[in-house]
Amino acid sequence: MESKSQDFFQKVFTVARQIPIGRVTSYGAIAVYLGSAKSARIVGYAMNASHGDLTIPAHRVVNRKGLLSGKHHFEGSNLMQQLLESEGIVVKDNQVQDFDKIFWDPCKVL
DNA sequence: CCCGTGACTTCCG
DNA sequence: ACGGAAGCCACGG
Numbered sequence: 001m002e003s004k005s006q007d008f009f010q011k012v013f014t015v016a017r018q019i020p021i022g023r024v025t026s027y028g029a030i031a032v033y034l035g036s037a038k039s040a041r042i043v044g045y046a047m048n049a050s051h052g053d054l055t056i057p058a059h060r061v062v063n064r065k066g067l068l069s070g071k072h073h074f075e076g077s078n079l080m081q082q083l084l085e086s087e088g089i090v091v092k093d094n095q096v097q098d099f100d101k102i103f104w105d106p107c108k109v110l
Numbered sequence: 111c112c113c114g115t116g117a118c119t120t121c122c123g
Numbered sequence: 124a125c126g127g128a129a130g131c132c133a134c135g136g
Binding site for chain 2: 037041048063070071
C-alpha cells in the first residue's frame, strides 16, 4: 500500500486541478489545506512531479508573494506568465498583480 | 541508514 | 523596511 507521504503528493495534484481559471494559490495555502503548513516546500516538490501531468495547471500555483517562483521550471522563460495572462491574470515582472483578489484559498473554499 | 537538494515560509539582525 | 539565515518535510542517491 502507498504511504501517507505519497498521498501528500496526490493531494497536491488534486487541489491544483481544483484551482478555478483566472485564480491562483500559494504553496503554503495548499500545504495548510493538506494539514502540513510547514510542508510548503513539499508542495513545490510535488508540483515538480506534476510537471509531467498537463492536467495540473502548475502555472496557477505561485509563492506567498504572488511571485512566479516556478516560472524558471517551465519551458522557455515566460511560458508561465503567458499562461496566466491567457487566463485573464495580470502578471508584471514575474509577479501576479491583484494577487489578493485572484487568490484562491482551498482551505477556505473547500 | 545518512546526506543532499528543493517551484517555500517565517524569524532574526 | 531590507537582507540573510534557519526550519521544515519529502524524495532520491
